[in-house]
Each structure stands twice: as C-alpha cells, then as structure tokens.
Amino acid sequence: MPYIDPPLFVRFIAFLLLSAFNLWSWTHLRDVIDVASGVKRRLAAVGFLLMFLPSSIVLLPTHSSVVWIDAQALVWLLLAWNVFLLVLLFTFRKKKLVHVGASESAKTEADIDLRRRGLLRASAVGIPILTLNKSIGDLSHTDDYEVVYKTVSIRRLADKLKGLRIAMIADIHSGPFMSKTDIDPYIGRINSLQPDLILLPGDFVQSRNEEVDPLCESIRGLRAPYGIYGCTGNHEYIADVEYISREIQNAGVTMLRNEHRVLDIHGEKLALIGLDDIRAGHPFHSSFRHAVRGLDPSLPNITMCHKPYYFEEASEYDLDLVVSGHTHGGQIVLARVFNIVITPAALLSGYVEGLYRLDRAQMYVTRGIGMSGLPIRLNCPPEITVLTLE
Numbered sequence: 001m002p003y004i005d006p007p008l009f010v011r012f013i014a015f016l017l018l019s020a021f022n023l024w025s026w027t028h029l030r031d032v033i034d035v036a037s038g039v040k041r042r043l044a045a046v047g048f049l050l051m052f053l054p055s056s057i058v059l060l061p062t063h064s065s066v067v068w069i070d071a072q073a074l075v076w077l078l079l080a081w082n083v084f085l086l087v088l089l090f091t092f093r094k095k096k097l098v099h100v101g102a103s104e105s106a107k108t109e110a111d112i113d114l115r116r117r118g119l120l121r122a123s124a125v126g127i128p129i130l131t132l133n134k135s136i137g138d139l140s141h142t143d144d145y146e147v148v149y150k151t152v153s154i155r156r157l158a159d160k161l162k163g164l165r166i167a168m169i170a171d172i173h174s175g176p177f178m179s180k181t182d183i184d185p186y187i188g189r190i191n192s193l194q195p196d197l198i199l200l201p202g203d204f205v206q207s208r209n210e211e212v213d214p215l216c217e218s219i220r221g222l223r224a225p226y227g228i229y230g231c232t233g234n235h236e237y238i239a240d241v242e243y244i245s246r247e248i249q250n251a252g253v254t255m256l257r258n259e260h261r262v263l264d265i266h267g268e269k270l271a272l273i274g275l276d277d278i279r280a281g282h283p284f285h286s287s288f289r290h291a292v293r294g295l296d297p298s299l300p301n302i303t304m305c306h307k308p309y310y311f312e313e314a315s316e317y318d319l320d321l322v323v324s325g326h327t328h329g330g331q332i333v334l335a336r337v338f339n340i341v342i343t344p345a346a347l348l349s350g351y352v353e354g355l356y357r358l359d360r361a362q363m364y365v366t367r368g369i370g371m372s373g374l375p376i377r378l379n380c381p382p383e384i385t386v387l388t389l390e
C-alpha cells in the first residue's frame, strides 16, 4: 500500500462526512444547551465555526508546509475530536434529561437526589478523562514495556547460526513524548539481554532534526558483538532524512539505505538488507532490487522494511524474514480476540503485530516503543523484541 496523499475528491468526501457529523453534533448540542441568552448564543456560534476547522484540514495535502502533521496523526486527531464531541453531547444530554424529569413530575428541589445527579454528570465526563489520564500516565512509566521473545525458523540457516539472538526496537519517535529519560531504560534493558545483533527499523524521531540529539546520546550506549543496524521510517522524512541518518550513523548504528551487508558470524554468512521507507515514487521492487544488487540469493537473509504493507511483494523474493514496525501495534487497541487485534490501524492493513507467513516468506511486525499522533498507548504496551533464529 503506497503511502501517498489521497486524491482531492477522496479528501473532499472525507470533509463532507466529518462536517456532517460535526453539524449533527452541534445541532444536538444546541438542543440540549440553553442558548437563550445572547452571550451563550454567540458562544454557540463560535463553537459551530470552530467545529469545522479540524475537518477542513483533510482538504489540505499532508506533508505540506501548511499541514505539519502526517496522515496517521491526522486520523487520530480527527478521531479524538469526534469522540470529544460525543462525550460533550452525552454529558449535556444527561443533564437535560435529569432536569426535564424533575419538572414533569413536579418534584420539589428537595425531592431530587442532587448527589446522584452530580454523580451521573461526573461519571459522564470523569470516566473518559480518567481513562485518558491513566493512559497518558501509563506512558510515563517506561517499565510498562513488554519483552517479546520469538523463535523464528530460517531455511538454510547454518548450525553455527542457530540460537542467534536479535534484539529490536522500532518507532522510538524521539520528541515531545519520548525524551532521553524515556529512552534510556530501553537501552539498558536491551544491553542486559545481551543480544548478538540489534536492529532498529525506523521512525527514530517524531518530526524535527533536533530530536535526534537526545536519541543519539542514548543509542551510543547500545552494545552487540555483531553490530547495530537501522533503516529509515516515514518520520525521518518529515524531518531531514539525510541529516537524521547521518547523525544516527555517527552514533554507532549502521544505516542500511537500500543496501545490504553480509555478516560473518562464527565463520557463517547472514545477509542483512535495509530498505529506505517505501514512499510515493519509490516502489518496493526498485528499492529492493537496488538493495540486493550483488548479493548471493542463496544466503539466509533478514530485511528491514519500516512499513509492513509490502509483505506480498517481499514474498515474491522468498525472503526468509522481513522485520517491520510502523503500526505501533495499533497504538490504541480496543480488544484482542484470539490473534485478531481490534484497532483502527487494522483498517489500513491486516499486518498489525507479530509474526506472519506467506508462502515461504516470514515477517515480524513489532509494536515499537513510541507514539504518533496522540500521546497515548492503550492496551498496547511498548515492545522490545528478541528474535531467536533456529
């Protein structure tokens, strides 16, 4: 699935749908809020105009100088805005219903259980806020992450390479919601796991060049005898991808940008391929062919590709293992039913987290450690992955 801006007519339809929802919310809010006074009427009119601002953003192309947030962030922001409207509507409606019920039954003020009414109102507003606060609070505790161990069978793997341990974190998103203090515990934990190799498949920063500085201070401390390798993610392109890649390389991470390395481990060979983030104008096949030029196809191989959306294409090359991130495991997960993750991110792709197989190819999608769009991870803990080859 190429990562491109939707055409204008699609964005226009999205605008109409969002505006229709906002209009519906406003008319219902207007019904339940007493707007008899002039001040309230004016406030309601301002609210009406403001409602259309978020939905108007979808008309603008993302990655432009006007819209500084990426499409994924935009989806979350619009979702949050509409959920906020629903909570507001529900809260005022509850208030109105309690009030009407009291007058119709001609109850005196003393007859109305004011404490119960207050509790209802507090619940309507408080529960969503508490849930949000808890989620945001959870984020500050980086010890809430999960170390996920997975054994992956690789064809043609030499006996000497069996048991090789690869640690991986993706989607660090160094920036406003991921400081050096947040990153350091992950670095310490990875080192304590004593991996043979470390992979960092993209989204090192959120959106700005200076965000790479604290990250580099942290990742300089990573240790693995067979090296630390990375590839670019889409967020490196929101900042200056050349600058970010160079800084990370200087911090001791070998950035594979549509290129490969053949590792010599215990005298046996393992090919490591890294792809730049697949973007409009740079299809998977051309990036991949460039990356494997001169590589012996019979070698066992691992490919870093930030987005997991190209697994079908990757499977055409019988790749042993593709490692990806990008999805953040959905970041906000409503429920898990067996292996199915119910999250809005599943609307974009069926590859959300975990190990996938297609013909002879395999792909592991890590949940990553950072956040994009909303600073919330719900029911979706950050992940350090440890892959053991066999």
Ligand SMILES: [Fe+2]
Pocket: 171, 173, 203, 233, 235, 326, 327, 328, 368, 372
């Ligand atoms: Fe990401």
